[in-house]
Amino acid sequence: MARLNMRELALKLGVDRATVSRALSNDKAHLVAPATRERIRQAAGAAGYRPDLTAATLRRGRSHTVGILVSDLGNETFIDVIRTIFRHLDARSDAPSITPLIAETLDQPDATRRLIHTFLSRRVDAIISLASTEADTAILQDAAREVPVVLAIRAIAGAVFPSALCDDRAGGAMVATHFAERGHKIVCQVQGPPLSATFKNRALGFSEVCASRSIVEMPQRIFAETATSGAGKRALDALLAVSPRPTAIFAHNDALALGVIEAMRHRGLRCPEDLAIVGFNNTQLSRILAVPLSTVDYPVEEVSRHAGELVRNLIADPSYRFESRLFTPSLIVRASS
Amino acid sequence: MARLNMRELALKLGVDRATVSRALSNDKAHLVAPATRERIRQAAGAAGYRPDLTAATLRRGRSHTVGILVSDLGNETFIDVIRTIFRHLDARSDAPSITPLIAETLDQPDATRRLIHTFLSRRVDAIISLASTEADTAILQDAAREVPVVLAIRAIAGAVFPSALCDDRAGGAMVATHFAERGHKIVCQVQGPPLSATFKNRALGFSEVCASRSIVEMPQRIFAETATSGAGKRALDALLAVSPRPTAIFAHNDALALGVIEAMRHRGLRCPEDLAIVGFNNTQLSRILAVPLSTVDYPVEEVSRHAGELVRNLIADPSYRFESRLFTPSLIVRASS
DNA sequence: AACCTCTTGTCAATCGATTGCAAAAAGTGT
DNA sequence: ACACTTTTTGCAATCGATTGACAAGAGGTT
Numbered sequence A, B: 001m002a003r004l005n006m007r008e009l010a011l012k013l014g015v016d017r018a019t020v021s022r023a024l025s026n027d028k029a030h031l032v033a034p035a036t037r038e039r040i041r042q043a044a045g046a047a048g049y050r051p052d053l054t055a056a057t058l059r060r061g062r063s064h065t066v067g068i069l070v071s072d073l074g075n076e077t078f079i080d081v082i083r084t085i086f087r088h089l090d091a092r093s094d095a096p097s098i099t100p101l102i103a104e105t106l107d108q109p110d111a112t113r114r115l116i117h118t119f120l121s122r123r124v125d126a127i128i129s130l131a132s133t134e135a136d137t138a139i140l141q142d143a144a145r146e147v148p149v150v151l152a153i154r155a156i157a158g159a160v161f162p163s164a165l166c167d168d169r170a171g172g173a174m175v176a177t178h179f180a181e182r183g184h185k186i187v188c189q190v191q192g193p194p195l196s197a198t199f200k201n202r203a204l205g206f207s208e209v210c211a212s213r214s215i216v217e218m219p220q221r222i223f224a225e226t227a228t229s230g231a232g233k234r235a236l237d238a239l240l241a242v243s244p245r246p247t248a249i250f251a252h253n254d255a256l257a258l259g260v261i262e263a264m265r266h267r268g269l270r271c272p273e274d275l276a277i278v279g280f281n282n283t284q285l286s287r288i289l290a291v292p293l294s295t296v297d298y299p300v301e302e303v304s305r306h307a308g309e310l311v312r313n314l315i316a317d318p319s320y321r322f323e324s325r326l327f328t329p330s331l332i333v334r335a336s337s
Numbered sequence C: 001a002a003c004c005t006c007t008t009g010t011c012a013a014t015c016g017a018t019t020g021c022a023a024a025a026a027g028t029g030t
Numbered sequence D: 001a002c003a004c005t006t007t008t009t010g011c012a013a014t015c016g017a018t019t020g021a022c023a024a025g026a027g028g029t030t
Helices: A006-013 A017-024 A034-047 A053-060 A076-089 A109-121 A134-144 A168-181 A197-212 A229-240 A254-267 A284-288 A300-316 B006-013 B017-024 B034-047 B053-060 B076-089 B109-121 B134-144 B168-181 B197-212 B229-240 B254-267 B284-288 B300-316
Strands: A065-070 A099-104 A126-130 A149-152 A163-166 A186-191 A248-251 A276-278 A295-297 A325-327 A330-332 B065-070 B099-104 B126-130 B149-152 B163-166 B186-191 B248-251 B276-278 B295-297 B325-327 B330-332
Touching: A006 A017, A006 A034, A017 A034, A053 B053, A065 A076, A065 A109, A076 A099, A076 A126, A076 A300, A076 B099, A099 A109, A099 B099, A109 A134, A126 A134, A126 A300, A134 A149, A149 A300, A163 A168, A163 A300, A168 A197, A168 A248, A168 A276, A168 A295, A168 A330, A186 A197, A186 A229, A186 A254, A229 A248, A229 A254, A248 A254, A254 A276, A254 A284, A284 B284, A300 A325, B006 B017, B006 B034, B017 B034, B065 B076, B065 B109, B076 B099, B076 B126, B076 B300, B099 B109, B109 B134, B126 B134, B126 B300, B134 B149, B149 B300, B163 B168, B163 B300, B168 B197, B168 B248, B168 B276, B168 B295, B168 B330, B186 B197, B186 B229, B186 B254, B229 B248, B229 B254, B248 B254, B254 B276, B254 B284, B300 B325
Parallel strands: A065 A099, A065 A126, A126 A149, A149 A163, A163 A325, A186 A248, A248 A276, B065 B099, B065 B126, B126 B149, B149 B163, B163 B325, B186 B248, B248 B276
Antiparallel strands: A295 A330, B295 B330
């Protein structure tokens, strides 16, 4: 039982398939007489006609599809951004809806290359790369010669792409300022893996404010191998080894913060009395903890909307004078600090 | 700068495009002389030729694409299943790799209908529906007349689809048995929204064991409007209103369990001394809590693998005698019980 | 030399929708 | 009634890869 196609529908109605095509299209519908148009639309609806988008794509050279690359689908913030982008790409009255293709790279450059090639083979109209690493730069630049490539969440050093990012530096600065206002003199950062610009910028913003307010960072910095709660637990050991001991900690994301808090609990340290702590991302977890976690709220909505708009505009006009933007996060103070 | 297509590549090599097509294909490569085949493959690689999959799809009637419908992308378990399915659909030496299209329904039937139509228009080879509700039955049955439809995570009452599910009833039973073994006489369930078969089955399995072991459920059942921690908090009030008071609670998922625990903390009740609690899903959260949560581990790997295999087999042969399977979860006992 | 088989490659049709061009139809003004 | 513009419709080529049918050539057998 083959699907109904446009040729058959046209035959049934006694018109040419060109007329059917025009009647059902958005932009050329005015080329067909109103009466005919309605007749065709009625019939198409009644017969359950559904156009074959692969055929349309082939002919038009436009698939109404964008590829989304993400390093880790387990990351709540990434998922939030993806689903928000979904919403912005989905049907709005004016523009046609866009179907997203998603691929998880797990930060492996060869997987990334393969996935990008698949995207291009499937003729995506654009690619959005969420949280890419510098290892992907060359591949993305290659891809960018065929379709617009937009970056979200993570910038890539030394490469200029249209992008929608969080101002991580400002976020780090907010935390330091907050610590200063609460009178902390000795503080410490638990930094995520430095291969990502995200964590470098958070560190930078934080350190700048510390320097200007003559707050001491001690130990100067603790690097977590991964941005997970397990690494956070281990970080506390390094932190307690120094003297004088810091009174406040900036963990580069909520998972790290949670790890630190758990480790504190095991040692009988109390939060915030013995050690204040602030995380980053405002994940569900942060609201839920026994001691609700102070954290920096990630501007998910803004980043996603801008990424979506960049993509829409660049697809419409590849020479569009895009504007990369940094969105400012906001500090949420809860009990942990 | 138009993309290199097969015609041009063939021209450059002085062979017919048919020969190029066969040389690059997997199943028909033996129809081309080994020397020519290698020459063509080399050239294709060097020139960075990438086949246009929309054209291939149009001609073959096979897109090597499956649509994945999911009710809520914020749900950790759903995401886990999706990414595991990804892995099983991705390239393995034997079969060609399949690109997943993802859509979030938010349990809205009209959105679901629209998304399924998009999938079909894009000629997906199959649809996997994760956690669909009964409202979707008719739409899914419609779709099933065009492509194989596979269910995962949630069954739909009164409709037979190939499916890969968790044996929620067994899971519920395990929890009840566990409570019985620990000597609890009065227990209670905090049940998720009953529109989903998942929660009904968990409740059923639990109650059956309680009945057979003469354990009292008191209050008989508490319904949470949503399966979230907020609802869990409110559930505790209902629970404490009764007398005699239960000594153990089965929350239908970890978020609900967390809510109950938080509410307990606010009232100064201790877990497990005052009230034992077991959740469901074994989310990251459950491991991380101050009192690590006993929970039922969801068989993510098995469910995903089976769903993937069903899809692969049904695509290869629509009349494949599929086997729907229930996978048994396992109880993980931690400090909370 | 005649005949057969097997390999290798070419030709051309095909998948289904879109669109430039031109023909037909309808409308307008004199 | 005629010349004209404008609207509506049809024709046919096109997007790029795949594949059935067939031809040309190579090699083997009697």
